[in-house]
Structures are given as C-alpha cells and as structure tokens.
Amino acid sequence: MGQDRVRFLLNELNQELAAAENLDQETLDLARKLEKDMEQLIERSEPVASELEDAIALEARFAATHPVAERILRELIAVLGRMGI
Numbered sequence: 001m002g003q004d005r006v007r008f009l010l011n012e013l014n015q016e017l018a019a020a021e022n023l024d025q026e027t028l029d030l031a032r033k034l035e036k037d038m039e040q041l042i043e044r045s046e047p048v049a050s051e052l053e054d055a056i057a058l059e060a061r062f063a064a065t066h067p068v069a070e071r072i073l074r075e076l077i078a079v080l081g082r083m084g085i
Helices: 002-019 025-044 047-063 067-082
Strands: none
Touching: 002 025, 002 047, 002 067, 025 047
C-alpha cells in the first residue's frame, strides 16, 4: 500500500514540477535524486535516511513558492514515516 502511494505522489510531484516556473537547477536535481531514491526504496523495501532528508529539503524549498509541490512532499514524508523510514 505505501509503495503505491509513494509512486502516486512521485507522479503528482513530477506533474507539478513540469508545470512550475522558476525552478533552479539545484532544486530540479534534488527532485530527480529523490525520485531515483524512492524507486530504489520501492524495489528493495529497505529505508535509507537520506531519502527522507531529501524529501524534507525539497519541501522546505517549495514552502513559499510552490505550495502544491510542498503539499505533495509533506504527504510523501508522512507516507515514508508510516513505512518506518
């Protein structure tokens, strides 16, 4: 269940980022890294602390300028927490 929700939220985040303006390269790189980390998490079902840290860092970046992306990341962080990460 949690893995399906992670995939759904990553898809939502990707759609939001594709529509967003004014994203710097560092933020886009961090988003790509998070997506890659989440896919690896789903495949191996073993949590890595850096995955949660990346999600929290992105959420903070989006707090003022991209509220929809922030909401998606906040939900992703909650899902990761329920998965024991």
